[in-house]
Amino acid sequence: MESSTILPLSQLSLSLPRPNRSRARPFRPWTQWTSQPTRIRCQKMYVPGFGEASPEAKAAKNLHNFFTYVAVKIVTAQLESYNPEAYEELMEFLSRHSLNDGDKFCANLMRESPRHKSLALRILEVRSAYCKNDFEWDNLKRLAFKMVDKSNTSLMRDYIRETSHLEHEK
């Protein structure tokens, strides 16, 4: 963390001690991660700790692993009904390999046997189709907005309830 920040003061209304301006460091715009040359217009908060990548790239990587997980779920559900033998083989492979790294899982599955290779190719196709056609991106955004509001309200309400209860007991 080598730089100062662009502080959206309108959003941060909490009273914190006065900043020590003599410690302020050179301006480093958040746009360093984007290709837009909008140094001056950028009003975004500076997010450190992502190196050359962006928070969006980090989130996309996590979603990518999640899509592989979903694709495996879809394929196993399909196989369970239509092809019990392949289902058993995939379940057995799943018991031995972690799905945390989706690409590594698929790479290993491909190399297990020719039958496993077919399953791996199917998972690759399903995750691409799921990501592009089935996954509801707008819904994801809507749910995330709703979740942050709900969680913030709930955390503050619980805290107030707890502290007013304590004061009541005094």
Add this chain to the structure above:
Amino acid sequence: MESSTILPLSQLSLSLPRPNRSRARPFRPWTQWTSQPTRIRCQKMYVPGFGEASPEAKAAKNLHNFFTYVAVKIVTAQLESYNPEAYEELMEFLSRHSLNDGDKFCANLMRESPRHKSLALRILEVRSAYCKNDFEWDNLKRLAFKMVDKSNTSLMRDYIRETSHLEHEK
């Protein structure tokens, strides 16, 4: 996994053994998670294993924790420049508490001391502002699409390179 699936055959061109139709189970549409009464029109793949929730809700929950992580990063970077004492306090708290569950982290931070409470409220405000204003949702989608294409191509290319090399050696 109690049901059969809606199989987008156009997307799944891989030759798998013929389905055993006698094992097919009752139709259960993917739309059970959405509010749309489009049983017949739904062409989405059935995703099992999310209970009453949806994959979108699961992904939103993960993003929610990620936004808390980002908000903590933003606030610590701000404090490092402007308020070294609060920075030290937050870093010390971070060394003792996991950020895996963002809401739990904030709840604990609120209850640590009145000064920590101010930091917690600031983190709540920043994560909401970040999620709604700064995070580039379109970019996330674009990067995820790009990632799935790139990973699929790369996995298949590596496999073909490896196997053709083996055949060449024979």
